[in-house]
Amino acid sequence: MTPYVADPVYFNGQFLPLAQAGVCPLDRGFLYGDGVYEVIPVYSRQAFRIDEHLKRLQATLDGIRLSNPLALADWKKVALTLIESAPWEDQSIYLQVTRGADDKRDHAFPPASVPATVFAFASPLVTPTPAVRAAGVAAITVPDQRWARCDLKVISLLANVLARQAAVEQGCAEALLIRNGLMKEGAASNIFVVKDGLLLAPPKTQLMLPGITYDVILELAKQHQQPLEVREISETELRAADEVWMTSSTKEVLAITTLDGEAVGDGKPGPVGERMWQWYQDFKNTVMRKG
Ligand code: PDD
Numbered sequence: 001m002t003p004y005v006a007d008p009v010y011f012n013g014q015f016l017p018l019a020q021a022g023v024c025p026l027d028r029g030f031l032y033g034d035g036v037y038e039v040i041p042v043y044s045r046q047a048f049r050i051d052e053h054l055k056r057l058q059a060t061l062d063g064i065r066l067s068n069p070l071a072l073a074d075w076k077k078v079a080l081t082l083i084e085s086a087p088w089e090d091q092s093i094y095l096q097v098t099r100g101a102d103d104k105r106d107h108a109f110p111p112a113s114v115p116a117t118v119f120a121f122a123s124p125l126v127t128p129t130p131a132v133r134a135a136g137v138a139a140i141t142v143p144d145q146r147w148a149r150c151d152l153k154v155i156s157l158l159a160n161v162l163a164r165q166a167a168v169e170q171g172c173a174e175a176l177l178i179r180n181g182l183m184k185e186g187a188a189s190n191i192f193v194v195k196d197g198l199l200l201a202p203p204k205t206q207l208m209l210p211g212i213t214y215d216v217i218l219e220l221a222k223q224h225q226q227p228l229e230v231r232e233i234s235e236t237e238l239r240a241a242d243e244v245w246m247t248s249s250t251k252e253v254l255a256i257t258t259l260d261g262e263a264v265g266d267g268k269p270g271p272v273g274e275r276m277w278q279w280y281q282d283f284k285n286t287v288m289r290k291g
Pocket of ligand 1: 039160185186187188189190209210211212213214247248249250
């Protein structure tokens with residue numbers, strides 16, 4: 001069986017087997033969910049938009065007032081070593097930093113002498129199969145019960161976990177988060193809507209993660225003169241949409257064809273989403289693929 005995590009992993013300055021990466025139970029990631037993470041897709045052993053992912057990592061670290069334990073060049077070296085030693089051409093690199101382990105439990109920050117805990121690993125990139133893409137996926141809506149800094153990619157993901165679990169229990173792939181009548185994003189993806197040929201994207205605020213894939217989608221829409229509006233999307237507009245799609249580093253562009261048991265548009269992936277998926281593949285293949 002293909003392992004999910006490649007050996008070696010990176011753990012606090014060393015490359016070692018996953019089984020040897022021991023985290024102290026007093027680690028603040030474990031006690032408080034006090035940490036940050038990134039997920040970077042890798043195509044043909046080349047990390048996609050790594051600079052943007054590392055920039056977002058820095059923004060999240062700044063947002064939680066944790067200094068970056070590695071220089072940019074060192075993050076790249078870590079990623080490169082993981083990518084080179086993993087057995088897959090297409091991968092997903094996971095990076096995590098927590099505020100480390102003090103010798104006691106106290107909500108306030110530990111002394112500066114307590115080092116951050118740094119963990120990174122490679123796993124195979126599993127993008128949606130052609131069959132899943134052709135049918136699209138089902139989603140539900142749930143109230144957005146997250147905190148007020150959803151722009152930070154932090155490891156405290158309990159509200160996202162509960163939302164996604166509710167989706168899975170209803171045979172769905174994603175949960176769309178509704179706050180004050182507005183659709184913000186998915187539990188682990190950004191959401192786009194199409195109405196009468198117009199592509200709608202929620203704006204970047206503190207209530208949505210600024211997706212790296214989201215940025216690529218906006219760039220591609222502009223480049224191909226796809227009519228686009230970046231503005232809040234109401235729950236009513238969501239339900240009346242011709243197309244709804246989710247985007248993320250691992251899902252790329254995936255049509256949501258059923259929402260709360262109702263067909264989205266005609267219940268099939270729509271033409272704008274299909275074109276966007278193709279533009280995304282073309283872009284990816286141009287900038288990433290070898291030979
Ligand atoms: N999730 N919004 C949320 C809440 C997310 O968790 C993610 C990604 C996105 C999309 O961001 P990007 O395009 O940069 O992947 C939006 C990752 C994949 C995860 O948690 O596994």
